[in-house]
Amino acid sequence: MQVQLSGILSQAAGGARCVDCAGATIGELLQALLLKYPEMQSHLDDGIAVAINGEIYRDRRDQPIPANADVFLLPRIQGG
Amino acid sequence: MPYETDYTNQGFSKVGTRVNRPDGVDKVTGRAKYGADANAAGQLVGRILRSPHAHALITKIDTSKAEKLPGVKAVLTGKDFPDLTGGDRGMMNILENCMARGRALYDGHAVAAVAAIDADTANEALKLIKVTYKQLPHVTDVDEAMKPSAPIIHDWVRTTGVTPAPTTASNVAQRTEFGHGDIDAGFAQADVIIEKSFKTEQTHQGYIEPHACLATLGPDGSGELWVTTQGHFTFRNVCASLLGLDVAKLRVTASEIGGGFGGKTHVWTEPVALQLSRRANRPVKLVMSRDEVFKATGPTSSTSVDVKIGAKRNGKITAASAELRYQSGAFPGMWAMLGAMTSFACYDLKNVKSVGFDVLVNRPKVAAYRAPSAPMAAFAVESVVDMVAAELGMDAVEFRIKNAAKKGTKASYGPVYGPIGIGPTLEAVKNHPHMKRKLGKNQGRGVACGFWFNFGGQTCTDLNIGVDGSVNLTVGTVDVGGSRASLALIAAEELGIDYEQVRVTIGDTNSLGHNDTTEGSRGTFSSGMAAIFAARDAVEVLKQRAAATWGIPVEQVVWEAGEARAKGKQNNNLPPLSLKEIAAKSPRTGGPIAGHNEVVADGAGVSFASHMCDVEVDPETGATKILRYTVVQDAGKAIHPDYVEGQFQGGAAQGIGWALNEEYVYGDDGRLQNAGFLDYRIPVCSDLPFIDTQILEIPNPNHPYGVRGVGETSIVPPLAAIGNAVSNAVGVRMDHVPMSPPRILKAIEAAQG
Numbered sequence: 130m131q132v133q134l135s136g137i138l139s140q141a142a143g144g145a146r147c148v149d150c151a152g153a154t155i156g157e158l159l160q161a162l163l164l165k166y167p168e169m170q171s172h173l174d175d176g177i178a179v180a181i182n183g184e185i186y187r188d189r190r191d192q193p194i195p196a197n198a199d200v201f202l203l204p205r206i207q208g209g
Numbered sequence: 210m211p212y213e214t215d216y217t218n219q220g221f222s223k224v225g226t227r228v229n230r231p232d233g234v235d236k237v238t239g240r241a242k243y244g245a246d247a248n249a250a251g252q253l254v255g256r257i258l259r260s261p262h263a264h265a266l267i268t269k270i271d272t273s274k275a276e277k278l279p280g281v282k283a284v285l286t287g288k289d290f291p292d293l294t295g296g297d298r299g300m301m302n303i304l305e306n307c308m309a310r311g312r313a314l315y316d317g318h319a320v321a322a323v324a325a326i327d328a329d330t331a332n333e334a335l336k337l338i339k340v341t342y343k344q345l346p347h348v349t350d351v352d353e354a355m356k357p358s359a360p361i362i363h364d365w366v367r368t369t370g371v372t373p374a375p376t377t378a379s380n381v382a383q384r385t386e387f388g389h390g391d392i393d394a395g396f397a398q399a400d401v402i403i404e405k406s407f408k409t410e411q412t413h414q415g416y417i418e419p420h421a422c423l424a425t426l427g428p429d430g431s432g433e434l435w436v437t438t439q440g441h442f443t444f445r446n447v448c449a450s451l452l453g454l455d456v457a458k459l460r461v462t463a464s465e466i467g468g469g470f471g472g473k474t475h476v477w478t479e480p481v482a483l484q485l486s487r488r489a490n491r492p493v494k495l496v497m498s499r500d501e502v503f504k505a506t507g508p509t510s511s512t513s514v515d516v517k518i519g520a521k522r523n524g525k526i527t528a529a530s531a532e533l534r535y536q537s538g539a540f541p542g543m544w545a546m547l548g549a550m551t552s553f554a555c556y557d558l559k560n561v562k563s564v565g566f567d568v569l570v571n572r573p574k575v576a577a578y579r580a581p582s583a584p585m586a587a588f589a590v591e592s593v594v595d596m597v598a599a600e601l602g603m604d605a606v607e608f609r610i611k612n613a614a615k616k617g618t619k620a621s622y623g624p625v626y627g628p629i630g631i632g633p634t635l636e637a638v639k640n641h642p643h644m645k646r647k648l649g650k651n652q653g654r655g656v657a658c659g660f661w662f663n664f665g666g667q668t669c670t671d672l673n674i675g676v677d678g679s680v681n682l683t684v685g686t687v688d689v690g691g692s693r694a695s696l697a698l699i700a701a702e703e704l705g706i707d708y709e710q711v712r713v714t715i716g717d718t719n720s721l722g723h724n725d726t727t728e729g730s731r732g733t734f735s736s737g738m739a740a741i742f743a744a745r746d747a748v749e750v751l752k753q754r755a756a757a758t759w760g761i762p763v764e765q766v767v768w769e770a771g772e773a774r775a776k777g778k779q780n781n782n783l784p785p786l787s788l789k790e791i792a793a794k795s796p797r798t799g800g801p802i803a804g805h806n807e808v809v810a811d812g813a814g815v816s817f818a819s820h821m822c823d824v825e826v827d828p829e830t831g832a833t834k835i836l837r838y839t840v841v842q843d844a845g846k847a848i849h850p851d852y853v854e855g856q857f858q859g860g861a862a863q864g865i866g867w868a869l870n871e872e873y874v875y876g877d878d879g880r881l882q883n884a885g886f887l888d889y890r891i892p893v894c895s896d897l898p899f900i901d902t903q904i905l906e907i908p909n910p911n912h913p914y915g916v917r918g919v920g921e922t923s924i925v926p927p928l929a930a931i932g933n934a935v936s937n938a939v940g941v942r943m944d945h946v947p948m949s950p951p952r953i954l955k956a957i958e959a960a961q962g
Contacts, residue, residue: 133623135387135622135623136370136385136386136387136546136549136550137369137370137383137384137385137546140369140370140371140372144372175299180623180624180625182625182627183620183624183625183626183627184624184627184811184812184911185624185662185664185811185812185813185815186811186812187664187665187666187811188665188666188667188809188811189809189811192811199624199625201623201624203550203622203623203624204385204543204546206543206546206547206550206662206664206729207474207543207547207577207581207728207729208471208474208577208580208581208661208662208663208664208728208729208730208731208921209414209470209471209472209474209577209578209579209580209581209728209729209921
């Protein structure tokens with residue numbers, strides 16, 4: 130699937146704003162992404178949120194990713 | 210997932226009603242116990258010595274005289290906090306902020322701490338600690354700190370987010386970029402382009418209750434911490450990590466909280482209090498003064514923002530860009546990134562780009578403040594939106610409606626929106642009676658939009674039914690805005706009982722599994738979700754007990770209106786069993802009846818608000834009076850409308866103070882000049898009109914009741930709404946917050962030449 134990367138995450142993928150990656154769940158996707166781009170590790174440590182068809186998931190690694198979903202990776206954010 | 214989280218459009222009998230708050234009597238009678246209200250036998254008084262310098266090497270600390278003072282039981286400096294972070298830079302930043310390690314990084318940075326038998330002795334001990342400083346050059350302004358000639362705050366900081374990766378130190382900790390499309394092509398299509406720069410000054414959350422805790426830590430590594438916090442589980446984990454403790458052996462209890470707004474999501478003195486207690490082997494109570502709160506706990510960023518927006522004559526925006534420079538205090542943060550993400554989130558833009566720079570300065574470590582970073586970005590963007598509309602000769606609300614994001618819009622920060630409420634809030638503004646009020650001389654009206662993400666997170670809840678049928682719901686999210694009332698309504702709704710039968714308790718860290726901090730407007734969203742599921746879990750037990758009592762299969766039992774009913778003609782002779790009746794028999798039917806749930810409550814749903822504001826500006830003094838203020842916001846589903854309205858009003862009130870008065874003032878020496886409520890003026894009742902509200906309910910598809918968080922978004926539009934109103938009143942575009950009387954007069958005079 131096509132995974133879009135925002136902000137500083139794209140730097141960890143060599144500047145790519147969009148990468149090809151496979152995964153049936155968020156956990157599988159992040160694992161595959163890490164294998165492909167080891168520099169993503171520090172961002173995974175800091176936390177990554179995954180938007181699937183516009184819905185943002187911060188923690189649920191078992192969340193399924195539907196086929197042809199719009200997948201967007203964001204840095205994990207803080208709130209007040 | 211044990212339960213389905215999708216919105217079901219169910220009807221409600223309890224949810225949505227305006228019941229009395231459960232904590233009201235305790236709070237008005239003084240019975241509620243806050244951070245400073247706990248005491249323990251033999252407790253000591255903790256005090257912290259703070260740097261008077263903006264930036265200085267600590268060449269020597271002599272604590273010998275303080276240690277010899279009778280009554281002093283412990284003295285600590287940076288060397289008493291060994292590095293147990295395992296190379297985690299973020300944790301080391303927290304530790305170094307709690308206690309300086311060889312260098313004071315801002316006025317008010319902790320350099321030593323004492324615990325003594327009373328306050329007088331502790332204060333005397335602080336005077337006996339001799340610190341030798343070598344002052345270093347400092348910088349407190351965000352734009353100055355970015356210049357190549359600025360003093361470097363940390364020699365280990367390299368700007369991330371730029372290619373190639375730099376090899377030299379910089380005060381720019383991070384560059385982040387968001388957006389899509391081609392802004393150059395977009396601006397080329399524009400008939401009108403407006404470009405303007407803005408500044409906002411640093412503000413504090415201004416919670417009335419200062420930070421306070423009572424810490425007990427024994428030589429065996431077991432401890433207790435009573436503390437005012439938004440997240441006692443997070444405090445436990447952070448303190449345990451910094452001090453080398455087992456998480457399970459540190460029990461943290463959240464007191465009642467006198468305001469937090471993000472400022473109590475971070476540890477400041479708590480690890481110090483615990484370490485003092487461990488050294489003295491006695492409980493230590495540590496309460497910050499207001500001066501310390503201002504100087505050493507996280508305010509929000511001061512900022513410098515450039516915005517450029519282009520539009521066609523037909524009112525369609527063709528391109529928008531922003532550069533946002535946010536200072537994060539003396540340690541790296543994500544604050545400019547959040548500004549960049551939120552800046553254009555209200556709009557449907559084909560070509561958009563926002564770039565954020567997080568910048569280090571010699572000020573206290575910035576902390577979250579209610580929709581952190583979004584208000585400053587909104588001030589700049591919404592001001593330029595008004596300017597573009599004016600240039601096009603369009604009504605500013607119509608211009609916003611024409612460009613508002615909607616379901617399917619690709620957000621400026623990346624993802625595609627689901628069902629959202631920005632359009633409906635703007636339509637509500639357009640049709641609101643407020644907009645028809647006639648304005649007088651020196652009066653102006655302003656409108657602005659705001660966005661915040663909201664999030665959910667890890668949540669764990671227990672529901673226990675007593676033998677009399679009363680219910681205790683134990684949650685792990687601190688009640689910062691009325692969540693106990695809302696959660697009791699939810700439990701009552703699910704169980705079919707009266708609201709008054711439910712008591713909600715905030716459990717300590719040893720009574721529940723981990724709960725994330727109450728931040729990101731998550732309290733009622735996530736604990737509400739867990740409460741629904743815990744109640745449904747308990748209902749299953751209730752049905753089983755009824756089935757056993759009747760001697761029928763549980764499949765033949767339904768739960769309706771607070772009682773078990775036997776289905777089917779064969780069970781016509783079985784009268785319903787109420788929750789009270791089943792509970793009364795529970796000791797003999799299997800024991801206690803309880804429900805439990807742990808959930809990762811994702812899918813919080815983004816939040817939008819639109820505000821309108823009328824002001825009158827005295828052209829001779831520059832003083833602004835808020836004549837009328839109205840908040841329109843999407844709540845998804847308002848569980849307890851009073852509290853939702855209260856959140857809307859509270860955010861607006863804080864935003865009004867931020868817009869008009871509040872400001873950290875630093876001298877040339879880098880020292881804070883106004884660390885107190887006399888000189889740092891938050892709004893009081895006489896400054897504010899009644900703040901009107903309108904709740905919209907556009908259900909969040911990812912919550913069974915459709916709930917969205919409501920706590921933060923309401924602080925996003927006020928800076929801009931007031932900025933637009935003041936600008937319209939005086940005929941001069943205001944570009945610097947706070948719009949204090951001297952600043953307004955200066956702007957008027959400058960415009961007059």
